[in-house]
Amino acid sequence: MIVCVAVVGHQNNPLYIQSFTDADDALKLHHIVHCSLDVVGERVNNPKKSGPTLNETFLGMLYPTENYEVYGYLTNTKVKFILVTTDLDVRDTDVRNFFRRFHAAYVDAVSNPFHVPGKKITSKTFAERMSTIVKSFGLSSAV
């Protein structure tokens, strides 16, 4: 189950953080997302270690922590997508798929002429779309 998704901007500024748990652990998830930036930064700075190809946007699992696993995705504009999940064994393709849809949603959200780049994403549509994507994540993996 996905507990949290986040969009982090070019300058490591949070653009969107949404948790999908009922528990009051927003702060913890903030910390997890915040800490994951270390790993993202490291992978960006040391591309040799990060992955097979340069153009790979999917960063894979950044690190496991406590009960969570954190996955990352880096766009060409250095915007980071972070996914925190409780599923300890998810298929790579599922995560890739998820991030692809996530990216599409993000692109649509920032294409809004009223969106100021670098500002937090406040679009309701984006939030709704994200929750749909998050919900369908479990389903698609089941199929």
Add this chain to the structure above:
Amino acid sequence: MEPDVSIETSSMIRVAVLPIGEVPSSLMRDYLSMLLRHQAIPLSAISSFYTEHQKSPFANQPWDSGSLRFKFVLGGAPPSPWEDFQSNRKILAVIGICHCPSSPDLGFVVDQFNAACKGYSSALVERCFAFCPGDSQLEDGSKKGGNLMLFPPADRETQELHLQTMMQDIAASLLMEFEKWVLQAESTGTILKTPLDSQSSLSSEEVIKAKKRRLGRAQKTIGDYCLLAGSPVDANAHYSTALELSRLTGDFFWLAGAMEGSVCALLIDRVGQRDAVLEEEVRYRYHSVIVHYRKSFIQENAQRVSPITFELEATLKLARRELAKEVVDLLTAAADGAKSLIDSSDRLILYVEIARLYGTLGYDRKAAFFSRQVAQLYLQQENRLAAISALQVLALTTKAYRVQSIASVSKSSFAKKETGSGHADSTKMLHQSVVSLFESQWSTLQMVVLREILLSAVRAGDPLAAWSAAARLLRSYYPLITPAGQNGLASALSNSADRLPSGTRSADPALPFIRLHSFPLHSLQMDIVKRSSAREDWWAGSAPSGPFIYTPFSKGEPNNNSKQELTWVVGEPVQVLVELANPCGFDLRVDSIYLSVSSGNFDSFPVTVDLPTNSSKVITLSGIPTSVGPVTIHGCTVHCFGVITEHLFKDVDNLLLGAMQGLVLSDPFRCCGSGRLKNVSVPNISVVPPLPLLVSRIVGGDGAIILHEGEIRDVWISLANAGTVPVEQAHISLSGKNQDSVLSFASEILKSALPLKPGAEVTIPVTLKAWRLGLVDADTAGGKSATGSIMRHSKDGNSPALLIHYSGPLTNSGDPQTNEIVIPPGRRLVVPLQICVLQGLSFVKARLLSMEIPAHVGENLPKLVQVDGHCSEGAIVSNNKMEKLVKIDPFRGSWGLRFLELELSNPTDVIFDISVSVQLENSSNEDGLSIDHDAAEYGYPKTRIDRDCSARVLIPLEHFKLPILDASFFVKDDQADGVASGRSSVFSEKNTKAELNASIKNLISRIKVRWQSGLSSSGELNIKDAIHAALQTSVMDVLLPDPLTFGFRLLRSSSEPEDLGSHKEYTAEVLSSASKGSVLAHEITPMEVMVRNNTKDMIKMSLSITCRDVAGENCVEGAKATVLLAGVLSGITMEVPPLQEIKHSFSLYFLIPGEYTLVANAMIDDANDILRARARTDSLDEPILCRGPPYHVRVVGTA
């Protein structure tokens, strides 16, 4: 768990270092630093102290390359329950440190040391180092002997050498003790237990098992000692045995321990080498170590004791050795393991270690995260020391969370500045500030961290740290904090401040937010103008000349404030406007705020400000420059909430920039309702030496000068030098609107008063003339008063101002070598002439009236103005003022006399006297006599207009006719008619108009309407436009004579003088002509008609004369003719030469007395263009009829 462990830790001999007696902490630190140099003692160095008592068990000791390693534990440590398991955990030696001057009794020192050593039963060697003993102590100490080592006072080098020797001695002693222990253990065996072993009575089976295990454990411990003795090969041999034995007995815990030892032995053996194979070996073995530790977990003991700490320690040991990714995995595993730790102090150590490891990896955020966990664990301990630790740990995290105190930032940036180049550094700093803006969006985390810092600082009793944290929290996150929370923070700030000594400074500003608002320009009274030696008239061009307040050429880009330069004068107070904002939900009292100037040549005056909830305020901060040089203003120093802080403008600018881009939560100024302000940057401010300062005062009060429209008045302006330097140069000019209202100013009086010493005063007169109302009002609406610092003074902006540029003496620069003359800037004083113009006489309308009074036919020819008027009338004027009145002479008539009627009304409540004067100018310069009369004026009696009345003033326009109708007036007309080329005609028409206008202007300028009201006020009506309008249509008639002039005369007596030589004669003539001029009926009346040609051409014409009676009937011809005629009256063909006159005589015989009118008409043949133009006809064929004025003939007698 222990902090700071590594794989090599197993080979370190633990030495407790204890202060004995009183040792000042600084000295203790010094002594310890000397000790720390000897963490590794080479075996080769201790051979001299080593004596082999028996065969050494360390057969393979590398005497040439190996070494003994020490780990100094300051203050010692309680014995660990795991001592048996890992011998390096034992305190194997104790070193006491004594500072002799503070502990005079050495015996007591020895006792104390021995007592301290009792706590360390495992210690094999004990020494007490006594530093700096006195002479008596030296003597005494040598007697004591034993463990007390005296270090005689000497220079540092000697002492270090001494210490080294001592350490080598200790090392040798330890080595010998190890040998002893190993030999004993090998022979007799020991019982080694760990808390992990079952404490309850053992069953028989277990006893057997334990016996089997004992051998393996002994081997492992011997291996440990070999390792401590610096003999890895021997250690390895023992570990191998131990591994086998423990594997057989299933003693996994000890197996793991032996394996750990073997890895350490391997590393010690291959110290300095680092290759992939070794790394792989270490990694492989350590992973199995971790696995075996995990295996040794016994469920039944889980509540009491767990090998998990060893597993985690092993993990950390491996992590410390590894790099990046693997470390992360290991640390993640270690962090997961933290939950199963029982002891919270173990967890603390684990988190500290994890944080440190992440920190070394460069994972700042992770490190910060775990540091925060550490801090939370400290805070759980609820005591002051733990809180201090928590505070320190949290302070480390602030950098990662971007909430660090400015103090720490500036410290690090200063450190950087020393190493790096300046430019790169500044860009980096800029970058950092931008990044910090971005990262400041992790407000959820940042606020938590700051809150924890505040909490721990309060608990730790560090009011300054608490103040700083609360300040940062409040300043950065006020929009996210409820008003109640803001109040809480405010009280936290004041509570902290209560515990701080007054005058404490904090690097982190709290509230309010301060931004630069503006630098007010110099007031008009003391404006500063640069001057250069090259130009004598340095004032020219420096003032806004011309009608425009703003000229694009004289000033640079007004928006580009960065280039703006300000000049301040030593000793003259200056002001700077700043805007304060308090966006929080409590009333803020700023105890004092003043400009913070780093250049040190400025005295600033503090002010106190109260800022209510959610408000902003612009305040004026003032100060006095104290010495010449540049002034740099960075910000304000604020004393608020009991602490002094420095608020930099730059920071707020960054903040506002961030707010504009949406990076920062909110703009504190906008949420206080203050408008967006353009970015004001601090201009370059330079301070110049004292300048003179002129102060102006209008004599008779500084209020507005109240004038009626057109009034002329003198005012006196007094200028005083209020500066400390004399005025040596001064220049007066005008500026502003309505400059022509200043008729004159006496600049020469000011010039003659120079140099104006300090305190001296000079008064200069200025003549003013009030302008007309209504014309300029429209301008003021358009003109922005904000733009004009120049025009700010006058409310309506219509008043002119005197610009006085002045400067002091040239000064020598202080530098004697160059002997350069420094040109101090000049100053500009703007003296606004506040003129308030009241409505005066108002002009209603102007009309041109023509008056036609027929002349009587007399014995004289009517005085022809055109002919000889100039001469005679000029004489009359000079002779008798009465003649200024316009008199209608019945014999002269006034055919074609025109009057300008001005209707004036007086809406005011004063009485005006109007006097009209006409300035006569002899327009025909051919007349030789004209010189005297050039400036002659015709005055007319005054007309008085009471208030709320209107009156008409007549101005006769009789003196303006030109004597000759010549072509010059129509030159352009000729062209237009002759050459019908379109372009030239248009052009010439324009010319004609211009000429016409010029002549009208000329005419108008000679008419002056002056008024006077009361005793003091007088002026002139400005009605030129109105006259112009009235005259426009008929100017030709006014100015130009008719081509022909006709006159009738009775030819009765030829003896009478025709010429009007003197005035008296003329008057008599006029009087007598009333009787003489009458004609008797029934008598032949000889008459003559005179025709004068006013043109310069010969005129050919046919003259006819008609005589009409009262009824207007022609009474010469027809059946009922009442007048008989002798001579020709019609169709008289004559040619009049230019400027000549021709007379034609005839006789009439009136049958019936009465009034008759004689009119002469001339039909001009072959009229030229001029005549046609005059007659305003275009057609060539049409004959031009010239009608003369009517002449009356009164015929008396009986019918």
